[in-house]
Ligand SMILES: Nc1ncnc2c1ncn2[C@@H]1O[C@H](COP(=O)(O)OP(=O)(O)OP(=O)(O)O)[C@@H](O)[C@H]1O
C-alpha cells in the first residue's frame with residue numbers, strides 16, 4: 001500500500017545552541033529525503049544531535065538554518081500544533097489527569113470532531129491496540145507497556161502524515177521492548193505513515209528500519225539500509241557502533257579482479273570488497289565480523305605458530321554459539337562460532353587456527369580517532 | 376510504603392526518641408490546647424461558643440474572619456500563580472532578582488507591610504495624597520486584604536512555582552503535536568494539573584490570614600477578627616475564659632482547613648512522571664499574554680520594592696513624607712536604651728531555640744518516614760500542630776497553662792515557665808513557643824529529603840552492626856544536613872519575626888523586638904517602627920549568615936544525595 005503523501009525532506013538542517021565561546025553545534029547540515037511510508041531511524045551515541053534533529057522536524061526547535069519540507073511544502077513558518085505530525089515521547093507524556101479515553105480523544109477534540117465520531121475513532125484504535133479494557137483507567141494505573149501503547153494510539157488516532165519517536169522504548173524492559181518493536185512496526189506498515197525513530201540501541205535500529213541514519217558529532221556519518229550499514233559501513237566508527245567488529249591491519253593492498261581488492265592480513269592473502277575510499281587511505285582496515293571468523297584446533301605449539309594461528313585467551317559457551325577471544329601475533333581477534341560441534345571447542349591456552357571468510361570481509365578507510373580511542 | 380523497614384521491632388533508640396517526641400509535643404502544644412478547651416467551658420467562654428451564631432456581635436466577628444481569610448486566600452493564590460507562571464514560562468531580563476524579591480516578604484517582620492502601606496497609601500499617604508490628592512481609608516477590610524495578600528502571596532508563589540517546574544515539558548509538547556494551541560494547552564493541561572497546588576495554596580493562605588494578629592491590631596481599625604478579639608479579651612476585658620472561647624472558635628476552622636489541606640497534599644500524586652522528562656518548558660510568546668503577565672508582575676514587584684524602600688528610608692528620616700530630612704534619631708533612641716534589652720533577649724532566645732527546633736523537626740521527620748509504622752500520619756500531624764494552630768491561640772494557651780506550675784494531684788510535673796515570676800523572667804516559655812512554631816519547617820524539609828534517600832543506605836549501617844542512634848547520627852543526619860540547614864535558617868528567621876504568641880508571654884524582665892514594634896506602631900511612631908524593622912532584618916541576615924557558615928563547616932558534602940539504583 002504505497003502512500004503518496006508524507007514525503008519528508010530535510011534540507012541542510014543546522015541547529016546551534018548558545019553563542020560565543022559556549023556555542024554548541026547540535027546538528028550540522030543534516031540533509032535527508034524520506035519517502036512516503038518509509039521508516040527511518042536516527043542512530044548514534046549520546047549527544048550526537050538525534051533528539052535535536054527530531055525536534056526540529058516536529059517544530060519544537062527552530063533551526064538555525066535549513067528547512068523541513070513535507071510533500072514539497074516548507075514547514076518553517078508552522079508552529080508544532082499546525083504540523084501534521086504525531087510525536088511519541090520518551091516519557092510518554094500522557095496527561096496524568098485524563099483517562100486513557102480522554103488522552104486518546106484529545107487530538108480529535110482539538111480537531112473539533114463530533115462526540116460520536118470521537119467515540120468511534122478512539123474505540124477503534126484502542127481495540128486494535130488491545131487497550132479496549134483500559135478505556136477508563138488513569139495513566140498511573142497502567143503498566144509501562146500499556147502507557148507506551150496509549151501514547152502511540154494518541155499520536156496515531158489523528159492520522160498524522162509523519163510519526164516521530166524519541167527513544168520511546170527505552171523505559172521498557174528487554175522483553176517488552178522486543179514485543180513493542182514488532183507492534184510499532186506492524187501498525188506503521190499497516191497505516192503507511194512516514195516515520196522517524198530516534199534511538200541509540202542498534203538492535204532496535206536494525207530490526208525496525210527501512211533505513212538507518214547513523215549520526216556522529218552532529219553530522220550524518222552514513223545513511224543506508226540495515227544490511228548496508230552492517231555489511232558496507234563507510235567508516236570504522238559506523239562499523240564499530242553497529243555490531244561487533246575485528247579491524248585487521250593490512251599490508252600490500254592491490255587491485256584484484258572483478259572489482260575486488262587483494263590484501264594481506266595476518267599473513268594470509270584475501271580477496272575482499274572495498275570501500276571506494278579505502279584504496280586511497282594510508283592505513284586501511286579490514287573489517288571482519290566475529291561470526292565471519294572460523295576457529296579450528298591446531299597442532300602447532302605456541303612457539304612455532306604461524307601468523308594466522310593464535311592462543312585462545314578466553315572461551316564462553318552459550319549453547320547455540322561459542323565466543324572466543326584469540327591472541328594472534330598482531331592483535332586479539334574476537335570470533336563467534338555458531339552451533340559448535342560436540343567436543344570440538346578449542347580450550348583456553350590451546351593454539352587455534354583462524355580463517356577469515358573473505359566474501360564477508362570489507363576494507364575500510366582508516367579512521368584514526370576511533371581506533372586510538374578503542375585502545 | 377517501601378521506604379520503611381517492615382517486620383523489625385523498634386530498637387531502643389527509636390523507643391526513647393518516640394517517647395521523648397510525644398512528651399515534648401505534649402507540653403509544648405497539647406497541654407496549652409487542652410487548657411484552652413477547659414477554660415472555654417467556663418461561663419464567659421462557653422457563652423461565646425454557644426452564642427457564636429445567635430449573638431450578632433460574635434457572628435459579625437466570625438464573618439469578618441472568614442471573609443478576610445477567603446479574600447486573601449483567593450487573591451494571594453491568584454497573584455502567586457501569576458508570579459509563578461511568569462517566572463516559569465516567560466522569558467525576560469531580571470528574572471532571578473524578581474524571584475528573590477518575591478520571596479522576601481516571607482521573612483519580613485510583622486508590621487513592616489502594614490506601617491509602610493499606611494505611610495504610602497493611607498489617608499495622608501505619600502502616594503495616595505501626595506500624588507493623587509486622594510484620601511482613602513485604609514483601616515479595615517481593604518487595608519487588611521492589601522497587607523495580608525502582599526505578605527502571604529509568596530507561599531502560593533513558591534508552592535506553584537515548584538509544581539510548574541516539576542511538570543514534564545513533554546506534556547505541553549504532546550498537546551502541541553496533537554494540534555492544540557498554547558492557550559488550549561494552558562486550559563486543558565497546565566491548569567488542571569495545578570489544581571492540587573491551587574487548593575493547597577488557598578488553604579494555607581486561609582489559615583495564615585485568619586490566624587494573623589499583628590495586622591488586624593495595626594490596620595484593622597473597627598474590623599474585628601477572632602484573633603484580635605481574643606487578644607482584646609485578655610488585654611482589655613481581662614477575661615481568660617472569654618479569650619479561650621474566641622480561641623476555640625478560631626482553632627476549629629484552622630485545624631479543619633489544615634486537615635483538608637493535608638488530604639489534598641496527599642492526592643497530589645496525580646502528577647506522576649514516568650521516564651525522564653524531556654524537552655524544554657513552553658515559553659509564552661503571545662504579546663497579549665506577555666503584556667498581561669509582565670504588567671502584573673511589574674506592578675506587584677514595584678509595590679514590594681516600594682514597601683521596603685519606605686521601611687529603610689523611613690528609618691533614616693524624621694517623618695517620612697512629612698519631614699524628609701536625614702536623621703539617626705530613631706536609632707539613637709532605640710539603641711539608647713529603649714530596645715537594647717529586646718535586641719539581646721530576642722537574639723539570645725532565638726539562638727537557643729533554633730538548633731533545638733531544627734533537631735526536633737528532623738527527629739520527627741526521621742521517625743515518621745523511617746521508623747514508625749502504624750501511626751506515622753498521626754505523629755506527623757502532631758509535629759505540624761505548631762503551625763496549624765494560630766499563634767494567638769498558642770500564646771493564650773501558654774499564658775493559661777504556664778503562669779502557674781503544672782500540677783497533677785498536687786505534684787508539680789512542670790514548673791512555672793511563663794510570667795514575670797517564673798524562672799528567667801518567663802524566657803523559657805518564649806523559647807518553647809519558638810521551638811514549636813519553627814520545628815515544622817525542619818520537619819517538612821526533612822521529610823521530603825528522606826523520601827528521596829534510599830532506606831537501604833541506613834539498612835547497610837544497621838547490617839554493619841551500628842545501633843539505631845549511631846545510624847541516625849553517622850548516616851542519616853549527615854545525609855539530611857542540607858535540609859537541616861535550610862530548616863535552621865527558616866527556624867531562626869521565623870523565631871525572630873514571630874509576634875502573635877509572644878505578645879501574651881512578654882514580661883517586665885523579658886521584652887522581645889516584635890512586641891516593641893507593636894508598641895511603637897500603636898503609638899504611631901512609625902520612624903521607630905521602621906528602624907526596628909531594619910534592625911530585625913539586619914540581625915536575621917547577619918546571624919543567619921553566621922549559622923550558615925558554622926553549619927557548613929560541619930556538614931558532609933551532600934549536594935547529591937545518593938539515590939542510585941532501585
Ligand atoms: N537546549 C539546549 N541548549 C544547549 N545545548 C543543547 C540543548 N539541547 C541539546 N544541546 C546539546 O546539543 C547536543 C545534541 O543534543 P541531543 O539532545 O540532540 O542529543 P541526542 O543525540 O538526542 O543524545 P541522547 O542519545 O543522549 O538523547 C548535545 O551536545 C547537547 O548538549
Ligand SMILES: [Mg+2]
Pocket residue numbers: 050051052
Ligand atoms: Mg535524545
